[in-house]
Amino acid sequence: MRIWLPVAGKALAGCVCLLAGTVSCRRPAAPAPQALKPLNVVVITIDTLRPDHLGCYGYTRIETPTLDGIAQSGVLFENAVSQTPLTPPSHASIFTGLNPPSHKVRDTGGFILSASTPTLARHLQDRGWDTAAFVSSMVLKKRSGFDQGFAVYDDIMPRPGNSDQFLEDAVRRAGDTVDRAVHWLDGRDGSKPFFLWVHLYDPHVPYNLSPPFSERYKDRPYDGEIAYSDAELARLMQSVHRKSPPEKLLVAVLSDHGESLGEHGEYTHGVFLYDSTLRIAFLVSGAGVPAGMRIKAQARTIDAMPTILALLGGSAGGVEGTSLVPLFSGKDVDTEVSYAETLYPKINLGWAELRGIRTPHWKYIRAPKPELYDLLKDPMETENVAAAHPDEVLKMEAWLAAANRANGPETVRTNTMDERTQAQLKSLGYLSGTGRSYGLGGQGADPKDRLPVLKLIEAAELRGSGLSPRRRIEALQEAVRLDPSNPVLYHLLGPMLETGGRYAEATALYRAALAQGIVDGRLHSRIADLLVRDGHQGEAIPEYEISTRLNPGDTASQVNLATAYMQSGRAADADRVFQAVIAIDPSNAAAQNGLGVLAIQRQDGTAARAYFEKAVELDPNLAEAHLNLGLLYKMAGDRERARASFERFLAKAPPRQYKDVIPKVRAELDALH
Numbered sequence: 131m132r133i134w135l136p137v138a139g140k141a142l143a144g145c146v147c148l149l150a151g152t153v154s155c156r157r158p159a160a161p162a163p164q165a166l167k168p169l170n171v172v173v174i175t176i177d178t179l180r181p182d183h184l185g186c187y188g189y190t191r192i193e194t195p196t197l198d199g200i201a202q203s204g205v206l207f208e209n210a211v212s213q214t215p216l217t218p219p220s221h222a223s224i225f226t227g228l229n230p231p232s233h234k235v236r237d238t239g240g241f242i243l244s245a246s247t248p249t250l251a252r253h254l255q256d257r258g259w260d261t262a263a264f265v266s267s268m269v270l271k272k273r274s275g276f277d278q279g280f281a282v283y284d285d286i287m288p289r290p291g292n293s294d295q296f297l298e299d300a301v302r303r304a305g306d307t308v309d310r311a312v313h314w315l316d317g318r319d320g321s322k323p324f325f326l327w328v329h330l331y332d333p334h335v336p337y338n339l340s341p342p343f344s345e346r347y348k349d350r351p352y353d354g355e356i357a358y359s360d361a362e363l364a365r366l367m368q369s370v371h372r373k374s375p376p377e378k379l380l381v382a383v384l385s386d387h388g389e390s391l392g393e394h395g396e397y398t399h400g401v402f403l404y405d406s407t408l409r410i411a412f413l414v415s416g417a418g419v420p421a422g423m424r425i426k427a428q429a430r431t432i433d434a435m436p437t438i439l440a441l442l443g444g445s446a447g448g449v450e451g452t453s454l455v456p457l458f459s460g461k462d463v464d465t466e467v468s469y470a471e472t473l474y475p476k477i478n479l480g481w482a483e484l485r486g487i488r489t490p491h492w493k494y495i496r497a498p499k500p501e502l503y504d505l506l507k508d509p510m511e512t513e514n515v516a517a518a519h520p521d522e523v524l525k526m527e528a529w530l531a532a533a534n535r536a537n538g539p540e541t542v543r544t545n546t547m548d549e550r551t552q553a554q555l556k557s558l559g560y561l562s563g564t565g566r567s568y569g570l571g572g573q574g575a576d577p578k579d580r581l582p583v584l585k586l587i588e589a590a591e592l593r594g595s596g597l598s599p600r601r602r603i604e605a606l607q608e609a610v611r612l613d614p615s616n617p618v619l620y621h622l623l624g625p626m627l628e629t630g631g632r633y634a635e636a637t638a639l640y641r642a643a644l645a646q647g648i649v650d651g652r653l654h655s656r657i658a659d660l661l662v663r664d665g666h667q668g669e670a671i672p673e674y675e676i677s678t679r680l681n682p683g684d685t686a687s688q689v690n691l692a693t694a695y696m697q698s699g700r701a702a703d704a705d706r707v708f709q710a711v712i713a714i715d716p717s718n719a720a721a722q723n724g725l726g727v728l729a730i731q732r733q734d735g736t737a738a739r740a741y742f743e744k745a746v747e748l749d750p751n752l753a754e755a756h757l758n759l760g761l762l763y764k765m766a767g768d769r770e771r772a773r774a775s776f777e778r779f780l781a782k783a784p785p786r787q788y789k790d791v792i793p794k795v796r797a798e799l800d801a802l803h
């Protein structure tokens with residue numbers, strides 16, 4: 131039996147943690163630390179949480195006793211808003227006090243919070259706080275840059291039960307995240323004040339309820355996820371109270387954005403800037419905060435960090451938000467102008483980006499067809515009154531110009547990301563742009579004119595739509611007909627065709643996207659993967675080469691390129707690319723396995739064994755490496771280790787993928803007994 135080769139395809143790629151651990155060492159020297167009150171600080175962010183679905187904001191059809199209790203013991207901001215309906219950019223505003231053009235995290239995926247941008251965690255860690263974060267979505271993993279200032283940054287997502295697509299799931303349930311935060315709290319001895327950030331993701335689609343919430347909220351899964359999150363927060367708060375006396379504790383709760391739930395033709399969030407996704411829950415409770423106060427003044431995510439620092443007796447320099455503490459004693463604060471933006475339509479859908487200004491009276495949205503709403507008369511934003519109020523529009527435009535710090539037309543550039551990260555993002559309902567630049571001049575289709583396309587995407591993507599796979603495909607095919615230059619449609623439809631075994635149609639679709647002028651390495655890597663599937667390794671090579679050039683962070687495609695080189699007899703090229711992958715990502719097990727196979731080809735058994743052992747150490751689920759190692763041990767006469775490796779291979783190998791190999795390995799194993 132011959133040595134098994136690594137097989138091209140994303141299912142076999144190794145772990146990728148490109149920038150983890152590299153961003154925190156280059157920050158500039160901090161100014162001399164201010165003395166702060168040594169209070170324990172807990173910030174809870176709840177993803178996709180509409181305030182009007184909480185008991186404390188007046189909703190009667192839900193039980194949220196934990197959050198209601200925090201509101202009763204502190205301050206509730208009735209008119210709180212986010213700067214953007216996107217998870218990482220909004221969290222960046224919460225923790226830096228800056229609007230997105232200033233902190234530069236502009237979309238979900240493709241942007242990294244710079245280590246030189248001061249965060250609340252950095253501020254507190256520099257002043258002696260014990261800091262820890264527990265996040266529940268891969269979009270906030272370390273590589274997004276949110277870990278700066280945290281001694282503990284727990285972003286380990288669960289391992290999937292039966293999928294070999296990814297090493298980790300894209301999300302973590304509130305129960306898991308709270309368990310880990312409670313475990314960390316239990317280990318505190320009280321010698322230092324702590325700063326704890328807990329992020330819960332459950333109200334985000336897809337819904338995944340268990341009893342009793344699945345029964346109690348059978349027809350309202352969104353509410354069920356909120357009630358479940360609240361119940362888990364009860365456990366967290368019990369643990370917090372065990373570790374901190376009330377006079378030493380400060381708690382803040384914020385949503386990162388809301389959820390449209392069908393309003394304005396949007397089901398989820400990210401495309402529009404209406405209040406259904408911009409309004410957030412915002413509660414503060416603890417030392418220095420009056421109990422039972424409800425505040426009507428507008429509060430923004432950028433005010434969270436200055437408010438927390440003010441309650442600690444300090445101040446935040448260089449921020450765009452302001453402390454809300456004066457409101458506690460009836461004084462005014464300057465929060466009237468709230469900036470908002472979403473680049474999601476531009477980067478992901480090929481439409482115009484949106485920016486906006488919200489005041490307590492007006493909402494202005496800069497779009498190809500500008501919108502102005504009188505929030506006092508029309509809080510649901512149903513009647514565009516821009517034409518009737520040209521002076522207001524001019525004033526809003528001036529505020530927008532001031533909020534956007536670019537000199538002249540703004541251009542943003544995304545960072546490159548690997549395909550696995552992009553696929554995980556997709557499983558969250560997002561698609562991220564690859565490394566390229568986008569001019570933000572407001573060009574492109576007006577998102578509100580593309581509602582039919584949005585409706586088709588939602589029908590195809592949302593689990594609750596009840597459509598068969600065939601009907602989902604038809605919905606997306608119709609969307610491509612309506613909007614052929616929309617990149618997301620090809621990335622949604624192509625994998626559905628592939629899953630249905632319609633490979634030739636998938637290839638034709640990816641080529642049609644290229645013919646539309648869409649520049650994206652993923653289109654080339656999908657074409658290449660399908661060529662490999664049909665046995666055309668040679669033709670796949672130039673496609674992989676383009677893909678890796680457009681998206682150098684895509685190590686999965688580089689592993690596939692190296693494998694195609696190897697199978698075409700180009701050992702030197704294969705070696706160069708595998709080495710490059712390991713340089714980018716030392717933990718890439720598939721590349722270690724590939725280098726092992728190349729070492730076998732040059733009859734260097736010692737080197738091969740070291741590579742295979744490294745591969746299984748990095749990824750114990752990498753079936754090929756166990757098989758290759760078993761064969762090497764057998765050749766060396768080490769029957770015991772050979773047996774153990776073959777058994778591990780049989781335990782790990784997906785049966786369908788290895789249906790021809792598994793019987794042979796069973797026979798090898800029998801011969802060794």
Ligand SMILES: [Zn+2]
Binds near residue numbers: 177178215216386387
């Ligand atoms: Zn979010």
